[in-house]
Amino acid sequence: MTESDAIVLETRNISKRFPRVLANNNINITLRKGEIISLLGENGAGKSTLMNVLYGLYRPTTGTILLNGEEVEFSSPRDAINRGMGMVHQHFMLVDPLTVTENIILGMEPGRRGVIDYKAARKEVKDLSDRYRLEIDPDSLVEDLPVGLQQRVEILKALYRKARILILDEPTAVLTPGEVEDLFKVIHRLRDSGVSVIIITHKLEEVRAISDRVYILRRGEIAGERRTSDCTKTDLANLMVGRDVVLTVSKDKHEAADKASFEIKNLNVINDRHVRVINDLSLSVRPGEIVGIAGVDGNGQTELAEAIMGQMVQESGEILFKGNPVQNLSTRARRDLGISYVPTDRQKAGLVLPFTIAENVILGSQDEAPFSKGLALQRKPIAEYSRKLVKDYDVRCASIDEEVSNLSGGNQQKVILAREFSREPDFLLVSQPTRGLDVGAIEYIHSQILKMREKNSAILLISLELEEIFSLADRILVLFEGKIVKEFDPSETNDKEVGLYMTGGN
Amino acid sequence: MDKLLTGLKVIAGVVGVVFWAASQFWGILLVLLALGIHMVQNFSRMDREDAVKKLKDLGMSAFYPAVGILAAIVLGGLIMALTGYDPINAYKAMFYGGLVKNWHISLLNATPLIFTGLSIAVAFKAGLFNIGAEGQYYVGSMIATWLAIRFSLPLGLYILAIFILAGLAAAAYNIIPTWLKIRTGAHEVVTTMMFAHIATKYSTIFVRNNGGDPAVSKHAYVTDAIQEANELLPLKTIIPGANYRVHMGVLLALVTAIVIWYLLYKTKIGFEIRAVGANKTAARTQGINSGRAIMTAMLIAGFLCGISGTTQVLGLEHKMYENLNAGYGWNGISVALLAGNDPIGVIFAALLWGILDAGGQYMARTTQTPSAVVEIIKGIILFLILAKYLYFWFGHKLFKGRKKAAAGEAA
Numbered sequence: 004m005t006e007s008d009a010i011v012l013e014t015r016n017i018s019k020r021f022p023r024v025l026a027n028n029n030i031n032i033t034l035r036k037g038e039i040i041s042l043l044g045e046n047g048a049g050k051s052t053l054m055n056v057l058y059g060l061y062r063p064t065t066g067t068i069l070l071n072g073e074e075v076e077f078s079s080p081r082d083a084i085n086r087g088m089g090m091v092h093q094h095f096m097l098v099d100p101l102t103v104t105e106n107i108i109l110g111m112e113p114g115r116r117g118v119i120d121y122k123a124a125r126k127e128v129k130d131l132s133d134r135y136r137l138e139i140d141p142d143s144l145v146e147d148l149p150v151g152l153q154q155r156v157e158i159l160k161a162l163y164r165k166a167r168i169l170i171l172d173e174p175t176a177v178l179t180p181g182e183v184e185d186l187f188k189v190i191h192r193l194r195d196s197g198v199s200v201i202i203i204t205h206k207l208e209e210v211r212a213i214s215d216r217v218y219i220l221r222r223g224e225i226a227g228e229r230r231t232s233d234c235t236k237t238d239l240a241n242l243m244v245g246r247d248v249v250l251t252v253s254k255d256k257h258e259a260a261d262k263a264s265f266e267i268k269n270l271n272v273i274n275d276r277h278v279r280v281i282n283d284l285s286l287s288v289r290p291g292e293i294v295g296i297a298g299v300d301g302n303g304q305t306e307l308a309e310a311i312m313g314q315m316v317q318e319s320g321e322i323l324f325k326g327n328p329v330q331n332l333s334t335r336a337r338r339d340l341g342i343s344y345v346p347t348d349r350q351k352a353g354l355v356l357p358f359t360i361a362e363n364v365i366l367g368s369q370d371e372a373p374f375s376k377g378l379a380l381q382r383k384p385i386a387e388y389s390r391k392l393v394k395d396y397d398v399r400c401a402s403i404d405e406e407v408s409n410l411s412g413g414n415q416q417k418v419i420l421a422r423e424f425s426r427e428p429d430f431l432l433v434s435q436p437t438r439g440l441d442v443g444a445i446e447y448i449h450s451q452i453l454k455m456r457e458k459n460s461a462i463l464l465i466s467l468e469l470e471e472i473f474s475l476a477d478r479i480l481v482l483f484e485g486k487i488v489k490e491f492d493p494s495e496t497n498d499k500e501v502g503l504y505m506t507g508g509n
Numbered sequence: 510m511d512k513l514l515t516g517l518k519v520i521a522g523v524v525g526v527v528f529w530a531a532s533q534f535w536g537i538l539l540v541l542l543a544l545g546i547h548m549v550q551n552f553s554r555m556d557r558e559d560a561v562k563k564l565k566d567l568g569m570s571a572f573y574p575a576v577g578i579l580a581a582i583v584l585g586g587l588i589m590a591l592t593g594y595d596p597i598n599a600y601k602a603m604f605y606g607g608l609v610k611n612w613h614i615s616l617l618n619a620t621p622l623i624f625t626g627l628s629i630a631v632a633f634k635a636g637l638f639n640i641g642a643e644g645q646y647y648v649g650s651m652i653a654t655w656l657a658i659r660f661s662l663p664l665g666l667y668i669l670a671i672f673i674l675a676g677l678a679a680a681a682y683n684i685i686p687t688w689l690k691i692r693t694g695a696h697e698v699v700t701t702m703m704f705a706h707i708a709t710k711y712s713t714i715f716v717r718n719n720g721g722d723p724a725v726s727k728h729a730y731v732t733d734a735i736q737e738a739n740e741l742l743p744l745k746t747i748i749p750g751a752n753y754r755v756h757m758g759v760l761l762a763l764v765t766a767i768v769i770w771y772l773l774y775k776t777k778i779g780f781e782i783r784a785v786g787a788n789k790t791a792a793r794t795q796g797i798n799s800g801r802a803i804m805t806a807m808l809i810a811g812f813l814c815g816i817s818g819t820t821q822v823l824g825l826e827h828k829m830y831e832n833l834n835a836g837y838g839w840n841g842i843s844v845a846l847l848a849g850n851d852p853i854g855v856i857f858a859a860l861l862w863g864i865l866d867a868g869g870q871y872m873a874r875t876t877q878t879p880s881a882v883v884e885i886i887k888g889i890i891l892f893l894i895l896a897k898y899l900y901f902w903f904g905h906k907l908f909k910g911r912k913k914a915a916a917g918e919a920a
Contacts (some may be wrong), residue, residue, distance in 0.1 A: 070798045276837055314793060335796030354789040366784060367795030378776040402559070 008035040017066035028223045041210040044220035045441030059083035089161025093173040099146035151182035170201045170277045179299045180502040199203040259292035265430045270320035280306040282485040288461040295476025297463045303485035343428035347435045353419045356408040361389035396421035413444030434465040469498045531751030577893035585886040599878040606871020607864035613752035619863030623762040625841025626855040628810040633850045635806030636786035641701025643838025644708035645679040647840030649815030652678040653822045654829040657735035679815025680808040687807040691800040715749040716831040730831035741824035758820035770852035
């Protein structure tokens with residue numbers, strides 16, 4: 004690619020105003036033929052809005068879009084697709100029980116008079132897959148494919164629609180390290196054949212690994228444009244956040260106690276589809292220690308967490324807390340003993356979204372003094388306590404009576420941390436605490452977790468982000484197919500080695 | 510000062526409601542006064558911004574019902590005009606009948622609906638659809654009738670006992686469907702509906718066994734009358750001007766609505782019910798026993814339907830009819846939906862339904878307009894309120910159109 008290559012996409016002073024916010028303000032970007040650019044920004048910086056404007060989902064308030072030098076106006080994604088735009092959403096838009104071919108032709112089936120010409124369709128899908136070496140079997144069912152391949156089906160879908168510009172929204176969020184590498188190869192092949200690619204991301208590493216140029220968005224505006232070859236990770240982070248950020252929280256040495264306070268012995272869990280999801284798993288956590296569980300999603304993380312919290316029936320095995328078995332206790336009883344839990348899905352399992360901040364903060368302690376007396380909830384103590392937590396944990400909100408559904412993801416997570424950490428638990432189970440959060444929030448949440456370590460909580464951290472595991476954990480356990488397959492000392496290993504065990508190789 | 514105001518508010522409210530119920534229309538002035546004091550009290554505690562926001566929220570929550578009702582009245586008028594009736598006259602008769610002439614009938618219609626509406630609302634708050642309210646209503650009616658025919662005690666103690674026993678029986682009627690829901694996930698819409706059919710069909714046998722046998726009784730299809738000592742006092746014992754049919758059950762319904770509001774929003778039981786209803790996973794993750802919360806809600810729901818039937822038997826009918834199917838259970842669903850499952854809103858929704866029914870009958874008698882028009886209006890109201898997405902869509906279109914025009918000017 005050279006500077007002289009034709010500009011295929013250009014935006015001129017795009018602004019998008021929503022009733023209360025200016026989501027995009029005077030955005031000017033250019034994209035050349037066969038170029039890969041990244042749009043980097045925190046959550047709420049306006050990346051998705053911009054993409055939705057480009058893809059015809061939103062109409063810009065002001066400004067114009069130029070496609071191959073010609074001014075265009077999309078009134079729907081269909082217009083955008085017809086003009087050669089393709090988009091792969093973070094959450095795939097695939098119909099699981101259908102085959103790859105069926106999914107790809109959905110909406111533009113070839114054939115005549117209502118009869119679909121499957122043979123022709125299948126051949127075209129196969130040809131496309133071969134040309135870009137996507138290695139997709141056109142006949143397999145989407146539900147049988149691993150996530151990485153499902154993503155390629157989405158890419159194939161865009162190519163089938165003759166996309167010349169491909170927009171990928173957080174493409175690596177769901178992938179394993181190995182799959183990420185494969186994806187990057189695919190993207191490079193696409194570029195070499197003249198397709199232009201826009202990647203939306205908040206991961207700095209990714210920007211540098213894949214793209215030629217990067218636009219940094221902050222609060223709806225372009226905060227900078229860089230060639231990835233001549234900028235550092237720190238440059239990008241500072242541009243993105245607007246201040247100097249600490250990329251990896253500094254971790255002080257902290258001596259853990261000798262004796263474990265939390266132990267799991269030979270745990271077996273069978274799910275309701277009769278599959279053994281936790282297989283003879285044993286581990287132990289000492290007070291003042293963070294044990295990180297690394298693994299690819301779907302290897303038993305959810306089930307392990309639910310078994311620890313008493314929400315999943317276990318088949319056999321023991322869970323010991325301070326030497327006493329707790330596996331037969333209810334969730335409530337385990338919490339009362341001093342076990343706290345930050346669940347993966349903050350909106351589904353962590354919060355009651357239509358409830359206020361105050362109500363969420365006392366959720367689970369609503370029947371304890373001083374929050375209730377007899378049957379009646381006590382308004383004053385609840386309000387005082389909530390105000391204190393909101394302040395201590397820096398939850399940005401209008402008032403404690405605001406519904407948590409109105410808060411940003413980072414602030415929602417802070418509400419959960421406030422509730423769980425303020426109980427001063429002796430054992431803390433934290434599952435993917437920074438999922439989908441931006442750099443600033445991650446920094447804060449990591450420092451809070453380390454604070455709990457200093458207070459000598461025993462902490463079990465489940466995360467899909469290796470980076471997170473490496474920056475927090477004192478010991479790393481690799482979970483694969485419901486089993487702990489390997490234990491590492493983080494100072495004596497690297498992400499490549501851990502990644503290998505995560506995918507079952509050794 | 511604040512306490513004094515609160516006292517004044519409560520007294521004005523209670524006295525106002527009682528007199529209003531007794532067709533003394535100045536009672537409404539006292540009610541408005543109480544509401545005014547309440548607003549002043551609340552807003553004086555907030556700063557300006559919060560107060561404005563709160564007012565806006567209130568306005569918005571009143572907006573959809575208001576639009577729905579207005580639109581339904583206009584559409585109902587159109588239908589009448591198109592089918593050859595005079596909508597102006599018909600509406601005059603309907604509102605005169607429902608609000609003035611037969612106000613007492615409106616109240617009597619609304620009373621059982623308040624209870625059943627509350628029942629549906631409580632279940633909804635726990636995330637369940639108690640579609641079988643009708644069955645629990647019948648269970649309550651039958652137990653109340655059976656007890657009130659046979660026994661009596663002085664001092665109204667027995668009336669209290671009947672209320673409690675009939676309520677408990679109706680609550681117990683929900684145990685099996687709810688247990689199935691918790692244990693196996695069997696959907697409560699199906700199970701409570703089937704249970705409702707069992708109870709309503711069984712009631713015909715019950716009526717025959719309690720004096721309504723067409724073979725031997727001259728009052729076929731009606732049970733024997735309950736003992737006079739078990740009848741609820743009419744309202745005119747405390748307010749001489751009240752219509753003789755209006756009974757204390759009206760006041761009981763209003764008090765119950767307030768109790769349910771308190772229970773849902775100010776107690777830990779209500780907190781747990783709402784938490785489970787809004788997000789069962791999160792509630793369970795926090796150690797809340799979701800099964801217990803659901804069971805509690807369904808027991809309360811059953812109890813409310815039970816006392817609905819009891820109020821109707823002891824207060825108004827004084828016997829049980831086989832074929833008088835007023836459908837208070839089914840209509841309670843509409844009332845709760847209209848009220849957005851808000852206990853206080855249920856009062857107003859039930860009153861609206863009561864007024865439409867009473868007014869509709871009066872309209873039919875005096876203007877020969879079929880009272881089915883009222884059912885059409887009710888249907889349109891519900892449709893327009895439930896389809897509020899329609900407004901968003903419409904508003905969006907309107908907004909977009911305007912913005913486009915503005916953009917055009919700018920360019």
